[in-house]
Amino acid sequence: MEEAVYDVFARKRRAEPLRHIGYVDATDDALARVYAWKTYDEENWFEMCVVRRAHIIPVNRIDGPYAARATGRLGRHAVEGR
Amino acid sequence: MPFTEEEIKARVQNGYIVESPEEMTEGYRKALAIQLTVQADTELMSAPSYWMAARHAPSANTQVSAHAIIQDELAHANIAYRLLEDMGISKQKLVYEREPHEFKHPYGFDQPLDNWADLVVANGFFDRAGICLLSDVHRNTSYGPLKRALVKVDMEETFHLRHGEVWMRRLARAGGAAKEILQRSVDWMFPMTVEWFGLPDDRKRHSGQLEYRLKGLTNDQLRQLWMSSTVPLCERLGLDVPAHFDEASQSYVLDYPFPCQYDASEKRWLFEEGRITWGQVFERWKGRGPMNEIYVESIRRSRGQVSSWLN
Numbered sequence: 001m002e003e004a005v006y007d008v009f010a011r012k013r014r015a016e017p018l019r020h021i022g023y024v025d026a027t028d029d030a031l032a033r034v035y036a037w038k039t040y041d042e043e044n045w046f047e048m049c050v051v052r053r054a055h056i057i058p059v060n061r062i063d064g065p066y067a068a069r070a071t072g073r074l075g076r077h078a079v080e081g082r
Numbered sequence: 083m084p085f086t087e088e089e090i091k092a093r094v095q096n097g098y099i100v101e102s103p104e105e106m107t108e109g110y111r112k113a114l115a116i117q118l119t120v121q122a123d124t125e126l127m128s129a130p131s132y133w134m135a136a137r138h139a140p141s142a143n144t145q146v147s148a149h150a151i152i153q154d155e156l157a158h159a160n161i162a163y164r165l166l167e168d169m170g171i172s173k174q175k176l177v178y179e180r181e182p183h184e185f186k187h188p189y190g191f192d193q194p195l196d197n198w199a200d201l202v203v204a205n206g207f208f209d210r211a212g213i214c215l216l217s218d219v220h221r222n223t224s225y226g227p228l229k230r231a232l233v234k235v236d237m238e239e240t241f242h243l244r245h246g247e248v249w250m251r252r253l254a255r256a257g258g259a260a261k262e263i264l265q266r267s268v269d270w271m272f273p274m275t276v277e278w279f280g281l282p283d284d285r286k287r288h289s290g291q292l293e294y295r296l297k298g299l300t301n302d303q304l305r306q307l308w309m310s311s312t313v314p315l316c317e318r319l320g321l322d323v324p325a326h327f328d329e330a331s332q333s334y335v336l337d338y339p340f341p342c343q344y345d346a347s348e349k350r351w352l353f354e355e356g357r358i359t360w361g362q363v364f365e366r367w368k369g370r371g372p373m374n375e376i377y378v379e380s381i382r383r384s385r386g387q388v389s390s391w392l393n
Contacts, residue, residue: 001392005164022231023164025173039157042234064102065168065227 005065006032007056008040010048018049094224094295101226103169113290114225115171117297120186121219122162124212126177127187128155130377132204135195147245148201154238161231168227178385182378183370190274192371193346199253199260203267205246207275207312213239214308215297222298247315254319265321270349272312272323277341279305281360309334324353346372 003025009018021040026032032050040048056066085093090100090107100106106114129152136148163173190208195201216239220232253264280286283302291297299307309325313334316323324337339357344350344366 001389005167020230022161022234024160025164025167038153039160040234042237061102063104067102 005053006050008036010045091293099226110294113294122159123185123187125155125159127191130380135201138198151242158235182375188278189367192374199263199267202246202249203271205242206250207271209242211275218299224295268321273351
């Protein structure tokens with residue numbers, strides 16, 4: 001069973017920004033939605049989204065978990081931001 | 083340009099937050115990996131321990147709350163294992179490919195919880211220990227992803243603690259057999275939790291976790307913090323605990339030889355045999371307790387079968 005990592009974003013109320021609250025591993029998008037909803041059940045969320053980590057495009061960093069793509073096509077343009 | 087060990091230690095002591103494995107030195111990475119593995123394994127092994135005890139729940143409502151706690155613990159474990167995965171350490175290997183004795187959870191989660199009193203005292207004592215340890219990490223850790231992950235964990239562990247303390251109060255007030263069985267749970271779990279915090283500070287000369295600011299308090303400070311909540315709670319409930327507050331030193335003092343030996347089959351501390359060495363304690367921990375293999379196997383017994391159906 002191959003799993004991918006999904007990052008979980010949520011907000012408690014209208015007008016709040018979506019905030020990164022965690023991550024789940026799942027074999028597909030449908031299971032990622034279920035796992036996120038059941039894992040991060042500490043609040044009554046107004047909105048929750050999951051994003052496959054591989055689909056996140058880093059803009060300015062070349063390190064960290066989101067930077068896998070930065071080492072490829074985007075790496076040439078990344079700017080280190082320590 | 084990567085940091086040297088001295089540079090990263092100096093930086094984190096001044097509030098620098100590490101955000102990615104690429105910024106870590108080898109020493110920082112090793113210390114964090116050990117801390118996260120202990121955290122993840124402890125959360126994971128609490129689940130089968132609580133799950134087997136939850137069958138003693140006295141009502142449908144209590145079944146629900148006991149299982150809600152188990153669900154939280156599994157989620158906390160998963161979160162910590164994922165942080166390890168981001169550091170290049172395989173969650174699958176950690177959970178499914180280690181021998182049961184290689185897990186790094188405390189010895190308390192190798193013991194059977196035999197009745198409802200054992201379960202609620204575990205919530206009251208073990209989860210309180212978890213809160214002491216993890217809220218200290220939450221306040222002080224220099225690793226940003228862990229600091230953020232602990233927001234949820236802290237919130238939920240507080241609910242587990244409340245569940246334990248409310249039920250301890252209920253059993254204590256009932257008196258009679260309820261209070262007797264509660265006292266028996268306290269008798270074995272109080273010293274078990276005291277020991278959980280590990281080597282006293284005067285024996286622990288070097289702490290990578292403090293130097294890399296992965297936590298803020300020492301073992302003895304955390305042990306005192308735990309006793310400062312637990313001893314007054316037990317005193318209020320009329321439960322005997324082998325510790326008291328010493329006015330002269332303004333600290334909690336143990337009324338038994340520490341550390342001492344534990345008879346796992348009798349669930350009894352052998353105070354009468356006197357003090358043992360920490361070497362003997364580590365030997366007991368390494369040998370693991372009676373439920374170690376059963377708990378580990380219970381969380382992974384069906385994996386091979388389901389994988390074969392799907393592949």
